[in-house]
Amino acid sequence: MSYDTDLKLFIDGSWRSGEGRGTHDVVNPVSGSGIAALPLATKADIDEALAAANRSWPEWRATDVEKRAAILHKTADLLKERADHIASILTQEQGKPVGEARLEVLGSASMFSWYAEEIKRDYGRTLVRPSGQRSIVIRQPVGPTATFTPWNFPIYLLAKKVAAALAAGCTVISRPPQETPGCTGELFRALADAGIPNGVAQLVHGEADLVSRTLIGSPVIRKVSFTGSVPVGKHLMKLAADDMKRITLELGGHAPVLIFDDCDLDKTLDMVVPQKFRNAGQVCVSPTRFYVQESIYDAFLKGFAERTAKVKVGDGLLPDTKMGPLANDRRPEAIAELVGDAEAHGARVLAGGHKGDSGFFFQPTLLGDVPSDARIMNEEPFGPVAVTARFSTFDEAIEQANRLPFGLAAFAFTENGRRANLLGDAIESGMVGINSFAISTADAPFGGVKDSGFGSEGGKEGLESYQVVKAIHQA
Structure with missing residues (x-):
């Protein structure tokens, strides 16, 4: 099978490559040889993505859940239709058997399908009050989100974050691993083909420190979600603390x-x-x-x-x-x-x-x-x-x-x-x-305790991690 994908950035609804950007060599782990050159985002690219995420958030959060769900369902359908193609790319980038890769793609599709329906069940609650008074508790999207994911399950771990965030009404800027850019790019291609509005979901490949410091240091970003090593997770947590940003960390274990x-x-x-x-x-x-x-x-x-x-x-x-x-x-x-x-x-x-x-x-x-x-x-x-x-x-x-x-x-x-x-x-x-x-x-929380991090992905807990709670009291 050939390595059949086009490596690009996806910023504000358009695909970007070349134009003087630096590159990273993508390697097939079977041979150790290069198979493609990945364009890397510049500081200007990341700033443009931040501006687009900030601009598009009010409209996306106000979009009816049925419309949001339709885009997520369409994304899931496209991932399933393209599963064999994406699995081949994933295997050539990461090494896992193509059967495992295909199951990963289908699992990613299930995340979009499940959250497309779960957002319709986000009911909130009404508190008991005297006649003529009302107190309700609702959940609202936290805002523009930055996600960082590793190479071991590159498309599935990305889908866990992106599907929940988009369902909740957040805009997303994702920095996937540079080892596996083709399969993660195909996820964003499915989102684009499903009709995601410009600026709502964006993909930036780039040098880790530049991307993380720029995104987490921006007042636009309200939430950070990271899956990776304990040392890097603690580093990102310190960066997020400067602006009291919400953060979810899944930092591995030793089962x-x-x-x-x-x-x-x-x-x-x-x-x-x-x-x-x-x-x-x-x-x-x-x-x-x-x-x-x-x-x-x-x-x-x-x-x-x-x-x-x-x-x-x-x-x-x-x-x-x-x-x-x-x-x-x-x-x-x-x-x-x-x-x-x-x-x-x-x-x-x-x-x-x-x-x-x-x-x-x-x-x-x-x-x-x-x-x-x-x-x-x-x-x-x-x-x-x-x-x-x-x-x-x-x-x-x-x-x-x-x-x-x-x-x-x-x-x-x-x-x-x-x-x-x-x-x-x-x-x-x-x-x-x-x-x-x-x-x-898809329907169960996934997360750890102690040095394995905190917060959960998957299940209703995964949706809630991209929301803030608001109590409204009316007399």
Whole structure:
């Protein structure tokens, strides 16, 4: 398949490229070679986008919800119609198997469809007052919004923010990752073709510090939404604090997985191994720290290693590929360092453990008996590595699950109903999956606690994050 897309900025209803702008080389992670040149926004471009977002906001917030919903529904329809085309672009930019990429595009479409209908259910409430008096509580759009998203799920994470913000009546300026500009550009192409008014939704690629400081430092922007690393999230939070801007942060995690000895072991392994190596482990909720009850620990490792050895690694465009490369040239070396440190601390490499010979590949890897002081037990690897340790008691498992400063997602496998209830209560995490990995859906909130950030995307909570509350009292 060819890399068939036109990389441009989308500002105030027009597509921009060239004209003396700097460029960034987009690289295919399978080969490590360049496939396109991305135009980068100048300060003047960003200022123009801000002026357009500010100008178009009053009209967009006043637009009837049915009209807003129609545009969102049309965007969803276009994404579904173009899913194969967009998935091919995504795979060539990011590396994931094209089947996974297609599901990501369809999931993005579902976000637009769901918020198109959810905005119609944003009812507010009436308070009880004496006869002749009225007190009502309503929600209104917060205003122009800036969004920043990463490369691991480039179109889905962008859709989560943009769909909710537009549904709420906010205008949006988005800065997606430079590694994956083609697929995110196709999302904005769908919005444009669906009839989004000029200035309401805009796309600016550019140098991260310039874009973030200009957007967050502008009085036009009322809300910031960021998905990415903890250090960058804290940096943006400090910038937002200067003007008391609202901010939503989803900052990743280091998901624990508690495997109890009453689980259906084969069924559990058949679930956890594909999930661990989905998107080459480059998933903020990827199951990573496997704590396994000691009576089944050896059997778990044996079954995990056998399944890991069968994971087909290669070009994501090939039909039999189950795991593609990592997204950029920094990741294989970073993963290798973490694996080496774990070995130095006494961990056993039971599968994989090495970089590929070309491109940005790293083998699907399983580490056994990893001590808690190894770096990989404390730093999110964000790659295809499963780390394991044994536990004996419920309290010990909970202690290990909660010991890190992260709290985005956690998982547990048990057939004991009472234990499942206790796990849901005791684990410090924004999301808990018990015998399931289905935790990211359009109708459910997605967000973390502790260093994993705050605020939610998805569900009604995602819509509310782009709104302010107003109480109106009339006597």
